[in-house]
Amino acid sequence: MTLIELPVQKRRVALIASGGGHWIELVRFARAVSDHDCLFISTSTGLRAPFGEKPVVQISDGSRDTIGSLVKSVMGLNRCLRAFRPDVVISTGAAPGAIALFLGKMLGATTIWIESIANSEELSLSGRLAHGCADVMITQWEHLADERRHIHYLGRVL
């Protein structure tokens, strides 16, 4: 039997993370999707996408302390996700990432949440929110994995 190497089917992948640690964790596994058409979205200014020509889309930073900027962040995400029409949405958090998963789900995308390695004792609030709209839910701590609740451990970004 001859094995034919099939080319990877190119998908549109949106990757969202808040600035700082969330972004740094996202960049560490971004190479896994470099064969696809990727759009990076973050809350921080001046970031450079790990690959590709597209600039990083900047959205307003909403955390649960600041409702006003959270609303702005939802509108920014809604605009760029509708324009990009992603097949897959991936986020490492925080709050804007959970919103992106919800919006991605409304657009029919496959949604993947990768909980930050910082959350070693319990899932973050954003993670718990994202759980309700994530097709794939990943924790980086083995003791937080729970197959019954569809929370998987697949290793770490470190």
Next chain:
Amino acid sequence: MILLSVGTQLPFDRLVKSVDQWAAAHPEVEVIAQIGPSRYVPKAMDACDFFDPEHFRELQERCTLMVSHAGVGSIVNALELGKPIIILGRDHLRNEHRNGHQISTVEQFGNLPGIYAARDEQHLIELMNRRDLMGPASRLSADAPPEFLDHIRECVASARPMPLWRLLWRAIRDR
């Protein structure tokens, strides 16, 4: 040069003040700080609220020691660049963060080579005084381990989207 960073979202006056006082007592050492929205105004350090990411990366490459809150970003950067790092966890009981995850981060990562966990401000100063004895962190590659990348690649290629109502139902049912 010593580089202090406390993230950009929340103030961390306890750390900024301690390092500034150390810097005042050691004028021969250059200390640069990214202090975010901290209220304390540094007197002996070259401080800024926010450095552009690329400039910040240059400072990280140039420094000989990092001092930081226990944020995963700072720790990963120190490991990637092989720099020693002293971390002080934000204590949510003092309103330094929304929850206690930085204290857990200190417990999980504080024992790795090159990472020095400060118990409190006093211990932080002791660690800074011993900076010449500090070995670098064991260098981490810029990418996650290959197995992790393979898992993500596989998820992106083959996971199929379920409708929102099924995901919500699943999450509620299996609580």
